[in-house]
Amino acid sequence: MPSARFPLDLSSASQRHWKTAKCLASKKEWDMAGYIVGFAGECRLKGALLRSGFRFIPEARRDDPFWAHFPNLKTLMLQSGAAARISATVVNLVSSGGFMNEWDTIMRYSKTGSVDEAAVKRWFADVEQLFRATEF
Numbered sequence: 001m002p003s004a005r006f007p008l009d010l011s012s013a014s015q016r017h018w019k020t021a022k023c024l025a026s027k028k029e030w031d032m033a034g035y036i037v038g039f040a041g042e043c044r045l046k047g048a049l050l051r052s053g054f055r056f057i058p059e060a061r062r063d064d065p066f067w068a069h070f071p072n073l074k075t076l077m078l079q080s081g082a083a084a085r086i087s088a089t090v091v092n093l094v095s096s097g098g099f100m101n102e103w104d105t106i107m108r109y110s111k112t113g114s115v116d117e118a119a120v121k122r123w124f125a126d127v128e129q130l131f132r133a134t135e136f
Contacts, residue, residue, distance in 0.1 A: 010047030014040050018127065025120060031112055034120040038070055038103045041127040045073065045094065048134040052085035070100040089133045099126050 017040035024033035046066055057064040065076040074094050077083055083091045093099055103123055107115055 010043045014043035030117050030120045031115040034115040035107055037123050037127050041130055044130050044134055048086050049082050054082045054085055069105045070103045093129055
């Protein structure tokens, strides 16, 4: 995933995606705001995993949380043992049934207007909680 041209900095990436998602939401661009806020959350969660000592598993990409997206990211994180290395607050948040519920990368291929304001607001609230639980 990281390269010389694009060095890994999940904290910076999560902040950038968060800022972009907020800008899009302020313009009521729900489809893109929802999509981007999900990536802000993924970067934040993956950053927390790295900070806890968890490392990429390049030979097992299919089973590696770093290559996954919500909702599979939550499942892999919990199944991989990574959850034992991060705070209970983060584990409880992520393992709750509602965390990032219905967010999926497939929305990038959907018809404009498929993502509604209510869903985006839920995802923003979830990611905001994750940011508070993973201050770094």
